[in-house]
Amino acid sequence: MSENKREKQNQVESLPDREVTFRVVPMPPDTNQYGDVFGGWIMSQVDLAGSSVASRRARCRVATVAVTNFVFKEPVWVGDVVSFYGKILKVGTTSITVDVEVFAERLHKDNHKIVKVTEAQLVFVAIGPDGRPQPVDRPDEDGFQQVERKKPLHIRQSVPVNTPD
Numbered sequence: 001m002s003e004n005k006r007e008k009q010n011q012v013e014s015l016p017d018r019e020v021t022f023r024v025v026p027m028p029p030d031t032n033q034y035g036d037v038f039g040g041w042i043m044s045q046v047d048l049a050g051s052s053v054a055s056r057r058a059r060c061r062v063a064t065v066a067v068t069n070f071v072f073k074e075p076v077w078v079g080d081v082v083s084f085y086g087k088i089l090k091v092g093t094t095s096i097t098v099d100v101e102v103f104a105e106r107l108h109k110d111n112h113k114i115v116k117v118t119e120a121q122l123v124f125v126a127i128g129p130d131g132r133p134q135p136v137d138r139p140d141e142d143g144f145q146q147v148e149r150k151k152p153l154h155i156r157q158s159v160p161v162n163t164p165d
Contacts, residue, residue, distance in 0.1 A: 037076035053086035054124035080104040
């Protein structure tokens with residue numbers, strides 16, 4: 001398939017109509033030996049976008065435990081405005097699976113084009129203060145149900161309070 005035909009296949013009319021996770025413009029140090037933005041740079045940005053979505057949902061620190069799918073559809077070039085859109089696909093006991101779609105606005109070319117350049121699915125695990133996996137708050141009919149977590153020892157211990165007689 002020719003490069004032109006492939007780009008038309010991935011070209012979209014506009015960016016998705018939902019909240020962007022973040023945007024960034026790659027610079028010359030982000031390129032590989034061929035002048036395209038290095039795939040590892042894109043992968044790290046996808047990981048940041050996915051972890052941002054997962055940590056907001058988990059309400060705690062998260063760690064990437066798996067990348068279940070990663071497809072480079074188009075190259076990214078220096079000067080593209082790259083937008084990352086993350087959405088939650090699944091919430092497990094301690095894990096959150098996130099889909100990240102990546103679009104490049106080619107503002108530096110003769111005409112303005114938007115192309116979908118990457119899509120990936122990543123799995124994150126919620127990490128507790130002890131550095132171990134912890135349960136993710138589970139949704140219920142009224143929104144999010146809080147999971148009862150142990151309070152730190154200094155908060156759990158009752159402190160005697162002197163009250164005036």
